[in-house]
Amino acid sequence: MNKLNQLYMEMIRYYESDAPRIQHFVKVHSFARLIGEAEGLDEETQFTLEAAALVHDIGIGAAEKKYGFSNGRLQEQEGPHLAEEMLEALNFDRAVTERVCYLVAHHHTYEPVDGLDYRILLEADALVNLYEEETPAEGIRESYKHLFRTETARTVCKTMFQIEEQEER
Template identity: 55%
Template sequence: MTKNLMLARLLDRAIAYDSPDSRRIAHLVKVHGYARAIGLLEGLDEETQFTLEAAAIVHDIGIKTCEAKYEGKSSGHLQEIEGPPVATALLSELGFDAKTIERVAYLVGHHHTYTDIQGLDYQILVESDFLVNLQEKNTPSQSIQSTCNTIFKTRTGKNWCIQIFGLNRYSHQDYGFI
């Protein structure tokens, strides 16, 4: 089975898992789209790209478990606890290799932790989730600017944050873009 087919099957299962929550499904599809494109534009190798895309598809998969276990609560910290086991089970069932499963579980278990980000897959997942969350939460421009300055590290992610939200590119800490 090709890696693209594996990712498509994972997306199919993630949609079924989150059904009928169209908002949650739209969120994961958008995060995956951004992650895929940023990864390609940043030149990730094939394995890292594959891992990134798998993680983007399942990054919030722990929310349902959190809501069931913690009286409707699903904070980022709780998602980081409950998401990896669900992601691991799903990826295993679909035949993903152990190395990919381990890294995806790590990314799911850390995607709300913004310190000590190690690896472009981790950085791009965080940036992609932020691009979607900032839009979905109607975040004020000043907060978006601050987030763009502190969280975004990839050239593509920074550019897109500035372009999507109409930020003043010259107030960004790095002038080497756009």
């Protein structure tokens, strides 16, 4: 089994009996893979992006246990250490582990974005969150205008949420 599939299975075990969280990271990973491949990421960056997509919300449970809730800032605070432990246990390359931990520590921070892997993770997570949180049409349009920058994510968002051309302006 390749490393990404090992990580995938480890995250399923990590979220044992929590189907909504498993479904969430699966969808984020799927969009991240699609967008990264369509945008032409090199193999190493694509691998790092996919690993980050799988573990991006790993800090939710720790934040909830420690603080009683898990907003984006707390997820960013609590997640990197847990991601690092998991990636190290699976013998991920140190450079990949460091970048994944950085992405986990910033996946709710929209500016500044340093790298296409970071941009794509934000976009993939947003595509899933807009749907799962049943975001009203105006919020989706605002996200489309201000968050989505890659052509692939813009196309997915526009198609999925039926954003009309005149709404883009």
